[in-house]
Amino acid sequence: MTPTDAGAGSPLMPGVPAQFDSPEDRAEFRRSCQRPGVELYRAHIVRHAFEPHTHEAFGLGAIENGAERFRYAGSEHLAPPGSLVLMNPDELHTGRAETEGGWRYRMAYLDPEVVARVSGEPGWWFSEAVRVDVASARRVTGLLDALWRAEEPLAFDSLLYALLAELRRHARVPRPAPAEGALRFAPVLDYLRAHLSRRLTLDELATVAGLSPFHFLRRFQAHYHVTPQQMLMALRLYQAKQLLAAGLPPAQVAADTGLADQAHLTRAFVRRYGVTPARYQRQVRS
Numbered sequence: 001m002t003p004t005d006a007g008a009g010s011p012l013m014p015g016v017p018a019q020f021d022s023p024e025d026r027a028e029f030r031r032s033c034q035r036p037g038v039e040l041y042r043a044h045i046v047r048h049a050f051e052p053h054t055h056e057a058f059g060l061g062a063i064e065n066g067a068e069r070f071r072y073a074g075s076e077h078l079a080p081p082g083s084l085v086l087m088n089p090d091e092l093h094t095g096r097a098e099t100e101g102g103w104r105y106r107m108a109y110l111d112p113e114v115v116a117r118v119s120g121e122p123g124w125w126f127s128e129a130v131r132v133d134v135a136s137a138r139r140v141t142g143l144l145d146a147l148w149r150a151e152e153p154l155a156f157d158s159l160l161y162a163l164l165a166e167l168r169r170h171a172r173v174p175r176p177a178p179a180e181g182a183l184r185f186a187p188v189l190d191y192l193r194a195h196l197s198r199r200l201t202l203d204e205l206a207t208v209a210g211l212s213p214f215h216f217l218r219r220f221q222a223h224y225h226v227t228p229q230q231m232l233m234a235l236r237l238y239q240a241k242q243l244l245a246a247g248l249p250p251a252q253v254a255a256d257t258g259l260a261d262q263a264h265l266t267r268a269f270v271r272r273y274g275v276t277p278a279r280y281q282r283q284v285r286s
Contacts, residue, residue, distance in 0.1 A: 024044070024046040024047065025043075025044070025045050025047055025102070025274070026043060026045075027041070027042075027043035027045070027273070027274035027275050028041070028275075029041050029275065029280055029283045030148060030283060030284065031245060031284040031285075032156060034153040034156065034157075035114070035153075035160065036111075036114075037057070037110065037111030038109075038110055038111075038114060039057070039110075040107070040108055040109075040147055040148050041107040041108070041109065042105070042106045042144070043104070043105060043274060044102060044103070044104040045095070045096075045102050045103060047097070047102070048096075049094070049095070049096040050093075050095040050096065050271070050274065052094055052226050052233075052234055053093070053238070053272035054090060054092050054093075054234045054235070055087075055089075055109045055238065056089050056111075057110055057112070058088065058110045058111075058112065058124070059086075059108075059109055060084075060085070060107065060109075060110065060140075060163070060167055061084070061105055061106050061107030061108060062084050062085065062105065062106060062136075062137040062138075062144070063080065063081055063083050063085065063103055063104070063105045064081070064103075064105055064106065064141055065101075065103065066097065066099045066101055066102050066104055067079060067080045067081065067097070067098040067099045067103055068085075068095055068096070068103045068105065069095075069097075069098040070093050070095040070129075072087065072091055072092075074225040077130050078098060079103075079105075079130045080132060081134075082132060082134035083131060083132045083137055084130070084131045084132075084137050084140060084167070085105070085107065085129065086129055086167070086170055087126070087129055088126055089111075089112055090189075092225070092230070092231065092234050106140075106141055106144040106148075108147065110164075112124070114160075118160055118164050119164050119168065121173050122174070123175040124171045124172075124175065125171060125174075125175040126170060126172070128170070131170055136166060139166055143159055143163045143166065146159050147160065147163065179223075181219065181222075181223035182223070184210075185219075185220060185223060187208050187209070188205055188208050188209050188228075189235075191205065191208045192205075192228075192231065192232050193235055193239070196232070196235060196236050196239055196256070196257050196258050197255070197256055197258040199258070200232065202214075202217060205220075232258075236257040236268075237257070237268055237269055237272050239257050240253050240254075240265060240269060240277065241273070241280065243256060244280055244281040245280075245284045247281075247285060250262050250265055250277045250281070253265060253277065262277075266278075
């Protein structure tokens with residue numbers, strides 16, 4: 001059987017590129033050695049369109065120039081120059097250029113535990129994914145650039161605190177109570193995470209949710225705005241990131257996350273994160 005990436009909705013063919021189609025597209029990741037749960041990202045994207053993916057962390061950053069259009073929490077969003085991007089954990093999202101020359105941006109992906117520990121306030125939440133604030137976006141860009149270049153642990157932690165202090169006024173604390181759908185489907189997400197390497201069935205997931213199969217699918221789609229298969233692929237690729245960052249070889253990562261082989265991992269990883277698994281691993285472990 002030819003493996004398919006149902007998140008893309010088409011067979012994975014040998015001709016699918018394992019890197020950006022346009023040489024203008026560039027993306028880099030960096031992880032902090034002394035502060036786990038912090039991942040930095042900078043990119044200039046012109047042609048690439050990111051498929052639904054998750055970082056399972058707060059995605060906090062700013063648009064330096066150009067504009068991005070992305071789908072998040074069931075709605076389309078436009079992030080123009082001088083805007084802040086404020087994404088909550090576990091929200092799948094896409095991304096593509098809205099302007100001819102693409103968009104340049106910087107992000108920090110912070111585990112919720114890191115945000116709570118640094119700020120002293122658990123339960124951060126952002127009700128708006130995009131806030132246009134040119135002055136604040138300029139300060140956030142400068143802080144993210146300084147974090148990228150920081151070599152001393154004390155400097156890094158001080159800048160991290162300054163970044164969250166800058167963004168605090170946009171956050172809701174404490175986090176609102178989870179919606180009914182989130183409570184119902186939490187066991188399903190846990191089940192998906194626990195069985196990433198398996199071929200799962202709709203009936204199996206529906207049983208976990210306590211619903212009939214297609215009733216479950218409709219309810220799941222309505223709540224998360226993606227199918228269960230798209231969610232599974234997003235979780236598989238997020239876990240692949242964690243395993244690559246830990247130093248596991250890509251072939252083992254593919255097997256451990258339920259992907260057909262290393263080539264399948266490469267194609268799926270590029271579609272969601274913009275770099276090949278090997279390059280990502282080099283970047284975050286250098």
